[in-house]
Amino acid sequence: MKEVILDTETTGLSFKDGHRIVEIGCIELDDLIPTQNKFHCYLNPERKVSEKALEVHGYTDEFLSTQKKFAEVVDEFLNFIENKRLVIHNAEFDLGHLNNELVLLGKKKLIIENTIDTLAIARDKFPGSPISLDALCKRYRVDNSKRRHHTALIDCDLLAKVYINLLDQKEPTLDFKNQDNEKIIINPKNINQYYKKVIKPTEEDFKLHKEYLKRSLKKNFFN
Structure with a gap:
């Protein structure tokens, strides 16, 4: 109604x-x-x-x-x-x-x-x-x-x-801060339009992530 x-x-x-x-x-x-x-x-x-x-x-x-x-x-x-x-x-x-x-x-x-x-x-x-x-x-x-x-x-x-x-129907929000330490309130329904502003991996992050994947995949393959 x-x-x-x-x-x-x-x-x-x-x-x-x-x-x-x-x-x-x-x-x-x-x-x-x-x-x-x-x-x-x-x-x-x-x-x-x-x-x-x-x-x-x-x-x-x-x-x-x-x-x-x-x-x-x-x-x-x-x-x-x-x-x-x-x-x-x-x-x-x-x-x-x-x-x-x-x-x-x-x-x-x-x-x-x-x-x-x-x-x-x-x-x-x-x-x-x-x-x-x-x-x-x-x-x-x-x-x-x-x-x-x-x-x-x-x-x-x-x-x-x-x-x-x-009515306790308020939509939940996610609370992040960007690299400038500015607070960003994100509605989960619209998170895709915001994630690039929040997560900015560096080259070192990519390198460490690749190394982690190699170790993890090798371990899971032989187990």
Whole structure:
């Protein structure tokens, strides 16, 4: 089953207080590998952004007032996530806001059972430890330097990397150093394109190797 990393930004914390979605970001995964398929939109929430939310994502009322309304993108959004499992960090928050938007339009709610909550996974794996997206990026050495504000697509990209680590599906790497003592990280699947940079035998190496082969072959032949 394909999966969708999903994130939203809103005008405030609770949809029960009338807060609305201002941004949706989605990145599709196929066997845990991001595809080229993405969904992204800014939305006109038809209300003011709270001061705290503005500090988080930086989207002003003026900017959002020129964007499409959720009703104008809802069908495209639902088509994008159809038959795909959602992966969300703190799913209760995002699904709460999304379902509120869907109910306002008379649409069916998204089902939380079809969702993987990476916050819950992290809580089980690291009880008592910080499990925010930033904290998990730090734990898994995922570069989050671009995350100056919480923007949906950047957060999705970071979460995709964190999610793979949480599932212990990170591909192994080989760690070498070249002749200049520079560190080289090699993916075993692509090792052929790197080995020439790492292994540079000298003439003396070739000579010693030939001598070893002669001794070894002679020994094995008569034994």
